[in-house]
Amino acid sequence: MTKRALSWTLAFWALWLAGCGGVGEHVLTPWRVEAGQGGRTWQGVFAQPAELRVTAWVTGEVFTGPAILIDAKNPRTPAADKREQWVPSVAYLVEHPSQGRFLMDAGVAPAQTGPCAYGIRPFYWVPCRTAPGRDVVARLHGRGLAARDLRFVMLSHFHGDHVGGLQSLLLDGLETVLTTPEEWSAVTSWKSPLEGYLDAQVRGSYAVAVLDRARAVDMPYVGRVWDLFGDGSVWLIPIAGHSRGQLAALLNTSQGPLLFTFDASHLRSNLEHRVIPGATVDETQAMDAIDRLRALRAAYPALRVFYGHEPTQWAQAGAEVVLAQPGSGGITPEGSGVFARRAAE
Numbered sequence: 610m611t612k613r614a615l616s617w618t619l620a621f622w623a624l625w626l627a628g629c630g631g632v633g634e635h636v637l638t639p640w641r642v643e644a645g646q647g648g649r650t651w652q653g654v655f656a657q658p659a660e661l662r663v664t665a666w667v668t669g670e671v672f673t674g675p676a677i678l679i680d681a682k683n684p685r686t687p688a689a690d691k692r693e694q695w696v697p698s699v700a701y702l703v704e705h706p707s708q709g710r711f712l713m714d715a716g717v718a719p720a721q722t723g724p725c726a727y728g729i730r731p732f733y734w735v736p737c738r739t740a741p742g743r744d745v746v747a748r749l750h751g752r753g754l755a756a757r758d759l760r761f762v763m764l765s766h767f768h769g770d771h772v773g774g775l776q777s778l779l780l781d782g783l784e785t786v787l788t789t790p791e792e793w794s795a796v797t798s799w800k801s802p803l804e805g806y807l808d809a810q811v812r813g814s815y816a817v818a819v820l821d822r823a824r825a826v827d828m829p830y831v832g833r834v835w836d837l838f839g840d841g842s843v844w845l846i847p848i849a850g851h852s853r854g855q856l857a858a859l860l861n862t863s864q865g866p867l868l869f870t871f872d873a874s875h876l877r878s879n880l881e882h883r884v885i886p887g888a889t890v891d892e893t894q895a896m897d898a899i900d901r902l903r904a905l906r907a908a909y910p911a912l913r914v915f916y917g918h919e920p921t922q923w924a925q926a927g928a929e930v931v932l933a934q935p936g937s938g939g940i941t942p943e944g945s946g947v948f949a950r951r952a953a954e
Contacts, residue, residue: 659840660706664702668773669716671737672693677888679887680886683882690878697922698716705842718737718773719743728769756779784816785816786815795853843861846901849894862932863933
């Protein structure tokens, strides 16, 4: 064995051992949802919106660059995105009139537990900054709620800037995490540290509800998707590529549909210029995810799109922003970085 091969072998085992503490005990159950109606159109869905309240919380920022966010080698990538920068880590509280409350993502770890930076030194490290009161549990408590009042947390995927708040949620009474079978398999695989998962962030004893592909329905432009509650209000879209089982979400609110790309499109530029993320497990799938989301947006320009980590959308970091609420116009982060009220679309 050459010195180079030996070095890579030792590095691999060191990385694996650093992340192999185990993720705890879990009961896996399929998400029980009505199979939904085949042959539907998005126009028909959007004609019957739900009275959802959607609140965005910027839980902190992580410092990263094109190695993660956007492929710097692609000639379509804007020069301004080929740099390291602080980008927001956002979690969303969704309140459904009959299905209760749930979170989409858990943000970064709370300030009171120590630094929110994460990784496995010396292989990779993600600097992070936050402040007391910005984490998801503090935001819930500020509303007179606790994590036990949530039906579940839907994790778009299990990387550190999306699951950092999970441990505090579990301590506060959270019982269930919703994900795809592909993502959970990646999280619990022996090679999970090589794909950016950290056992310390996801361990614990909690129920894991997995989405059943047999209950997905075909929808125009995006293919097989889940009508989560069977009422057309919350749609989850598989967008593997950045991770093996990542999800996007579409919320059909009375202020118009909201599309959350999560890390299929970290930045606005990913979607607008058709450029995959810098970090992927499958480049072909990553491009397919972008193409499907682009097709949906092109067909329905009224979609309000929220990207995984677009800093211009969240200039007032730490603010609580109501994106939709029953019976009135929503508030949306505009591309200029100024929060402005928008009429119903």
